Amino acid sequence: MTEKVCPGPVKSTACVKEAVCIHTKKIYDSCRVKECMQDLRVYLTKSSQEILERAVSVRPRSIELLWVYVDVEPVPYNRGFYNLDVRFFYRVCADAFCGAGRPYELCGVTSYEKRVILFGGEGCVRSFSSMYVPGEADIQMMEKSNLPQATVEVVDPMLLNAKAVEHCSCCDCDISELPEAVCRCFNDELLLSCEGKRLYVTIGQFGIIRLERDSQLLIPSYDYCLPQKECSCSENDDPCETFSCISFPVSEFFPGAEGCQDG
Secondary structure (H helix, E strand, C coil), X not given: CCCCCCCCCCXXXXXXXXXXXXXXXXXXXXEEEEEEEEEEEEEEEHHHHHHHHHCCEEEEEEEEEEEEEEEEEECXXXXXXXXXXXXXXXXXXXXXXXXCCCCEEEEEEEEEEEEEEEECXXXXXXXXXXXXXXXXXXXXXXXXXXXXXXXXXECCCEEEEEEEECCCCCCCCCCCCCCHHXXXXXXCCECCCCCCCEEEEEEEEEEEEEEEEEEEEEEEXXXXXXXXXXXXXXXXXXXXXXXXXXXXXXXXXXXXXXCCCCC
């Protein structure tokens, strides 16, 4: 009897049943991002700016990536290549010390822009499709351009440093307006002016940027992919039996010991 092939690594002796054509996104080009962005201006909320004016020192607390804007444009005179302008928007929080008491929290937004050039191939077709809507006419959808699709994947950023700088004559305001989705992440008005003290931070970011296109690929097929386990109702399961199936969390007690096996 032929051995059943399941998703995952297969043996060299596994028998291919047929070749099938699938429609998926093919990655044409990609690159890794390892950036250390130094001295990025943080635009604080109104209440945070008032605290910063009285602060004698600051230290980093936390950072969150709120939104990423990606723009794709063809590179002139270099067919098949595209400029990707990627702008990251971060929510930054820091501790401000105004004296001997507890620190106050500062919150604001900062952004960083990066441009990369990737190969995305050329598309010369116009694709039409429909979307079924129950009880209504099908919605006709048309592809508006032949640009490849850009995808940005990142891990949580790292807030490496924070510092306060006294007011100076220079002006580094590089944000004239913010996306509405970013503004909604703050409960107070964000100040985009250059007056008063300024908060600067250093951020570390890892990520992957890639260009994809819809493609038809011919791949080997072993069989239909059927689930190998039965659905179970947790309400009828014995909770102690369920608990006994959970491995002991060694890494929670001994960080870096993921390779250890519980006895």
